[in-house]
Amino acid sequence: MTLIRTQINRRSFMKLSAAAGGGMMLGFSWLASCSSPKEQYAQIPEEWFDINAYIKIGENGTVTIYSPNPEIGQNVKTSMPVIVAEELDIDWKNVIVEQADLNTIKYNRQLAGGSQSIRHGWQSLRMAGATGRRMMMEAAAKQWEVPVSELTTSLGEVIHAASDRKIGYGALASLAATLEIPAEVETKDNADFKLIGGNIKNVDAKKIVTGKPLFGLDYEQEGMLTAMIVHPPAFGMKIKSYDDSEAKAMPGIKDVIVINTEPKEKQWSDTNAFTELIAVVGESTWQVMKAKKALKVEWEQDTPAENTEDHLRLLSEALDKPGEEIRKDGDPDKASIKAAKVVESVFSAPFLAHNTMEPMNFFANVTADKAELVGPVQTPEYLRLSAMDLLGMTEDQVSIQMTRMGGGFGRRLYGNFGLEAAAISQKMQAPIKLVYTREDDMxxxxxxxxxxxxxKASLDDNGNLLSWQAKGAGIPSDPLFPHRFPAGTVDNFKIERVGIPTNISTGAWRAPRSNFIAGAEQSFMDEVAEAAGKDPIEFRLNLFDRAIKDPVGETNDYDPERYAGVLKLVREKSNWGTEMPGVFRGVSAYYCHNSYVAQVVDLEKVGNALKIKKVWCAVDCGIVVNVEGALNQIQGGIIDGIGHAMYSTLTFKDGKPQQENFNGYKLIRNSEAPLEIETFFVENGIDPTGLGEPSLPPISAALANALYKATGQRYYHQPFSSAEQVQVEMVG
Amino acid sequence: MAAFSIKVNGKTHQVDVDSDTPVLWVLRDHLKLVGTKFGCGIASCGACTIHADGNAIRSCSLPVSAVKDMELTTIEGLSKDGDHPVQEAWLEHDVPQCGYCQAGQIMNAAAFLEKNSNPSDEEISQAMNGNICRCGTYIRINQAIKTAASKMS
Structure with missing residues (x-):
């Protein structure tokens, strides 16, 4: 057991929140619990008793656990409540999970991003459960007039062994709800976990497979209208004029309006390029879709139109000039002059759309004194700030309810669609649901x-790494992390960056920057190891050895032992180094979002084509909260990473995206996925870190390195299936 | 606008809509059967898959006027208690991540297994190629179809 002093945390929260201007540091409704009169619970004839912001317990022992964070398919709606249930010590069968609404008083960091929900939630979720358990014990102690120290719990019951008595949490809930928050609570030792580390199935799975309304697009309110937006066809354009006479006359159409969502004060999540939009509002989706097509709009150029051709040239030119130096150790230029071998390569990747399967949408009902917003958003807190700005309302006037999301991948960090819905509802003075078509979305x-x-890397006569340098450019900003591997493993090291401005809106896409740079770095590492005449895993392990024994610099942001650990694990499990006729292998490892992943891809020849037979994956994310969910995330990240590295691209002509729907934008399909993915976890008992992103970044290099073995050709430019590169036929 | 009579999940419904309204939107907007999902609107992603006389079809591209006496089945009507072998296999393999595409995947898989109760791995992945899963649950989808096939045959 670990003793946690809740009082200290409570005080520190109060102090911190005052300093930070109202931010909540601890995820508890301390204030609400403390200020509630004790009689309140007795007076309200409710079946449920609120224990804290995360838990309410019914008289029959059923427990509702609120999942605080948005669910985008990363399965936190299951795994966060599992952590609470573990410490509350209850039977999972008796748990009902509910999605919490946005509430910054009760919860902290209600955000889906950066694979941080579990890492950040770990302590507060455990404390929520442990506090509830302690209050059950105190309630039983009061009722039985025995010391709390004589009590234990098991599966939702308090037990007094000395008198052979048991009582369910349900029977204690009404009393427990009146108790003060305990000053100290005990959390379990890892060895005592019953739920954590097991397999708990997705709590929404039954609803998903039976088609129950769960998603934003499924949300409905009485009298609700449907709205769609018409945005400029190209980045750099704006509305000049429009003729809505035909559209307005169509059946079911209520109005055609112009909205402007330009914020007075921009949040980081306000990235959208198009703030002035035309909205078509009507009774049903199809009617609005048809009216949208009947609208005649004249657009005008506002800022210069951009083309993919120009982007490629600008990126190439940017790398010919010196960049902004963001890390330098030793003198890599000098070192490479004296080197026995110099290796140089250039890697690139295109713009990508997120393409969540559920297109952007949001419900809004804005009246004179309040705004009710419901829908799929990864950043409800920031959407509320932007909505307050747009509508001129205060925090208590704007509510946000989170629906399950049909994918996020970073797109729903940027809640412009929520703002658009609010603006339309305000102008229409009606509840509306904004729906994007796939074309709007893409x-x-x-x-x-x-x-x-x-x-650029250089090697000495013995194949030791003398220098490593990278210069990265991006539109609008570079992909590099100056303190990540191989920083710290080589004396001469340099990172430079260049940004190229654009009028195209960009942002985080699953594992931002890492989603490209991991593949580039780990492919290049493969080339360098080959030039050194060394096995690619051995070559990396030697570098980690240096970082363990005698690291260069003090700002390296990874743990070389854990990094080497996943490589060793994947080497062992995949029998790396064993010749397998007809199988071509590539390896890669990466650290991001606080977790370590190493992967081996096995490609197999099927006739003249290649098939990804198997991906071996070793992961160090500390404690695995829910194994089934973790495996699902890892498999998904790998397939997502393979798909986008192989097939996907978004190009521009005169500012206009050239891919508008899934007939032009290729996403990986069933037959192109690996036949098998086998995952191995490092067991180290360290507090858990995220899994929504870390399996994606390294896979493109493991694939590229395996493709090299199979074809003799290095794959430098994504998508690997592009016409410019040596074509390899993949089974699909 | 015109009146149409369509049979969905064994029940006949009267709807007053434009004749070119896709069945997808009749289901979602008018019959409030929202289990069938909108993904692309051009029959490219499979999210809107339903059964028409037992065949898997894309409801986003089937106008209501073409339905006539077809018997339509949606995810809500695939089984009475959500216990179709494909649905059960989906739960057993914990297939969904975000879950948005899964109704379409399940409907496609269920129709496929009615025609081929003992499919090979390759037949499964080819049959499922029209259904995009952006989360990448393909391996589990295929495993679940195997499990369902073993129970159905």
Missing amino acids: TQGTYRPAYRVAY
Whole structure:
């Protein structure tokens, strides 16, 4: 057991929140609990008793656990409540999970991003459960007039062994709810975990497979209208004039309006390029879709139109000039002059759309004194700030309810669609649901930036790494992390960056920057190891050895032992080094979002084509909260990473995205996925870190390195299936 | 606008809509059967898959006027208690991540297994190629179809 002093945390929260201007540091409704009169619970004839912000317990022992964070498919709606249930010590069968609404008083960091929900939630979720358990014990102690120290719990019951008595949490809930928050609570030792580390199935799975309304697009309110937006066809354009006479006369159409969502004060999440939009509002989706097509709009150029051709040239030119130096150790230029071998390569990747399967949408009901917003958003807190700004309302006037999301991948960090819904509702004075078509979704995105990076490394006569340098450019910003591997493993090291401005809106896309740079770095590492005449895993392990024994610099942001650990694990499990006729292998490892991943890809020849037979994956994310969910995330990240490295691209002509729907934008399909993915976890008992992103970044290099073995050709430019590169036929 | 009579999940419904309204929007907007999802609107992603006389079809591209006496089945009507072998296999393999595409995947898989109760791995992945899963649950989808096939045959 670990003793946690809740009082200290409570005080520190109060102090911190005052200093930070109202931010909540601890995820508890301390204030609400403390200020509630004790009689309140007895007076309200409710079946449920609120224990804290995360837990309410019914008289029959059923427990509702509120999942605080947005659910985008990363399965936190299951795994966060599992942590609470573990410490509350209850039977999972008796748990109902509910999605919490946005509430910054009760919860902290209600955000889906950076694979941080579990890492940040770990302590507060455990404390929520442990506090609830302690209050059950105190309630039983009061009722039985025995000391709390004589009590234990098991599966939702308090037990007094000395008198052979048991009582369920349900029978204690009404009394427990009146108790003060305990000053100290005990959390379990890892060895005593019953739920954590097991397999708990997705709590929404039954609803998903039976088609129950769960998603934003499924949300409905009485009298609700449907709205769609018309945005400029190209980045750099704006509305000049429009003729809505035909559209307005169509059946079911209520109005055609112009909205402007330009914020007075921009949040980081306000990235959208198009703030002035035309909205068509009507009774049903199809009617609005048809009216949208009947609208005649004249657009005018506002800022210069951009083209993919120009982007490629600008990226290439950017790497010919010196960049901004963001880390330098030793003198890599000098070192490479004296080197026995110099290796140089350039890698690139295009813009990508997020393409969540559920297109952007949001419900809004804005009246004179309040705004009710419901829908899929990864950053409800920031959407509320932007909505307050747009509507001129205060925090208590704007409510946000989070629906399950049909994918996020970073797109729903940027809640412009929520603001658009609010603006439309305000103007229409009606509840509306804004729905994007797929074309709206793909052509009005907040895209993954386009990147290009040039690497240069040098080796001595014995194949030891003398220098490593990378110069990266991006539209609008570079993909590099100056303190990540191989920083710290080599005396002469340099990172330079160049940003190229654009009028195309860009933002985080699953594992931002890492989603490209991991693949580039780990492919280049493979080339360098080959030039050194060394096994690629051995070559990396030697570098980690240096970082363990005698690291260069003090700002390296990874743990070389854990990094080496996943490589060793994948080497062992995949029998790396064993010749397998007809199988071509590539390896890669990366650290991001606080977790370590190493992967081996096995490609197999099927006739003249290649098939990804198997991906071996070793992961160090500390404690695995829910194994089934973790495996699902890892498999998904790998397939997502393979798909985008192989097939996907978004290009521009005269500012206009050239791919508008899934017939032009290729996403990986069933038959192109690996046949098998086998994952191995490092067991080290360290507090858990995220899994929504870390399996994606390294896979493009493991694939590229395996493709090299199979074809003799290095794959430098994504998508690997592009016409410019030596074509390899993949089974699909 | 015109009146159409369509049979969905064994029940006949009267709807007053434009004749070119896709069945997807009739289901979602008018019959409030929102289990069938909108993904692309051009029959490219499979999210809107339903059954028409037992065949898997894309409801986003089937106008209501073409339905006539077809018997339509949606995810809500695939089984009475959500216990179709494909649905059960989906739960057993914990397939969904975000879950948005899964109704379409399940409907496609269920129709496929009615025609091929003992499919090979390759037949499964080819049959499922029209259904995009952006989360990448393909391996589990295929495993679940195997499990369902073993129970159905």
